[in-house]
């Protein structure tokens with residue numbers, strides 16, 4: 001007997017398709033913002049900042065030498081030239097990290113290293129290469145043959161940031177530049193949004209573990225690992241749970257348990273109309289409130305969204321291409337919104353189609369493809385194999401090319417919108 005008949009639901013056949021935008025809007029209306037936590041700076045990579053950060057002090061906070069050379073009073077160099085050199089006495093040495101030990105008076109200079117604090121009286125630094133060192137009566141002098149402009153080679157206080165400047169806005173993803181700022185301002189304990197914990201279930205009696213030997217009629221479970229990678233990339237923390245064989249009662253129980261422990265549940269497989277498509281039955285039952293079970297898109301027309309006590313369930317297709325696209329269009333924005341990212345959708349750009357795409361469909365297609373820069377134009381090439389069931393070309397794609405419903409397809413040279421896949425290869 002089919003899983004569907006056992007449960008008395010045949011809702012899965014009567015589906016009302018909604019658009020991608022409508023589906024996304026439904027999802028986002030149920031997404032709450034994640035809680036905060038603090039992580040140590042070395043662990044902050046890729047995390048989303050939870051608070052605005054203001055500069056606690058100016059940067060730099062002291063006048064800094066930009067060269068290895070001599071700090072001087074520029075007035076002492078007025079009128080000097082090759083014919084009329086000036087001799088200035090070296091009265092101090094300031095390595096990086098040390099403070100000047102004497103006050104400079106006219107006629108004196110301090111030897112200073114790049115990054116060291118410039119004496120208050122000095123208004124310029126001249127690099128070693130522009131000076132000659134001499135000695136007279138046991139005293140060290142430099143000989144200068146040109147005028148030095150006031151301000152030369154001195155980085156003023158607050159050149160980069162003034163005290164109180166907004167330096168990093170909340171919602172920002174932390175990478176090298178942000179981490180450098182946090183380190184500069186002594187922020188080791190970084191306020192970030194907690195990563196949503198996302199449970200992954202695969203469904204299907206055909207699935208073998210990745211390390212199991214191949215068997216006829218069965219395949220290894222690739223979607224789970226693909227999804228875990230997508231979840232991590234989107235800023236979530238994936239939890240791979242034991243695969244569910246095609247049994248509705250077990251699926252129900254496991255999904256309910258997952259809702260208690262995790263912030264979101266993602267499943268793959270079993271959402272179409274097949275006899276063992278248990279997820280389709282599960283979402284049309286009492287366990288969850290179904291938001292949609294059909295989207296006017298390909299692949300992934302059976303992408304399903306549901307909610308239970310404010311937590312989202314995404315039942316993605318089992319076909320790898322559809323599973324991938326369903327994640328990118330629905331799950332990624334949901335995770336992004338939980339993290340407080342202001343624009344959680346794939347970035348849209350305009351390109352020219354590089355090769356015809358003539359498969360017709362009355363749903364919008366999201367065709368995996370590659371973006372190339374050719375003579376200053378962005379050209380999008382659809383993958384040669386783009387069927388929903390095809391796995392191998394996902395790795396070669398950096399965009400999803402949006403092909404609107406049409407009976408004639410799209411010709412090379414026509415404008416298309418493409419959605420940029422994150423972490424473009």
Ligand SMILES: Nc1nc2c(c(=O)[nH]1)N[C@H]1C(S)=C(S)[C@@H](COP(=O)(O)OP(=O)(O)OC[C@H]3O[C@@H](n4cnc5c(N)ncnc54)[C@H](O)[C@@H]3O)O[C@H]1N2
Nearest residue numbers: 202204221222223224269270271272277317318319322388
């Ligand atoms: N009569 C109809 N049949 C189908 C329809 C339809 O409208 N009417 N839709 C087709 C479309 S479109 C898609 S997409 C698939 C959706 O299938 P399901 O989401 O129900 O997924 P399954 O039936 O479980 O599996 C489909 C396919 O994917 C393979 N699979 C499943 N899980 C994994 C995994 N974890 N890793 C790798 N591959 C996986 C599975 O073996 C099947 O080959 O339905 C069409 N049928």
Ligand code: MOO
Nearest residue numbers: 299300301322388
């Ligand atoms: O749901 Mo299927 O992926 O449209 O081909």
Ligand SMILES: [Mg+2]
Nearest residue numbers: 270272274277
């Ligand atoms: Mg199926």
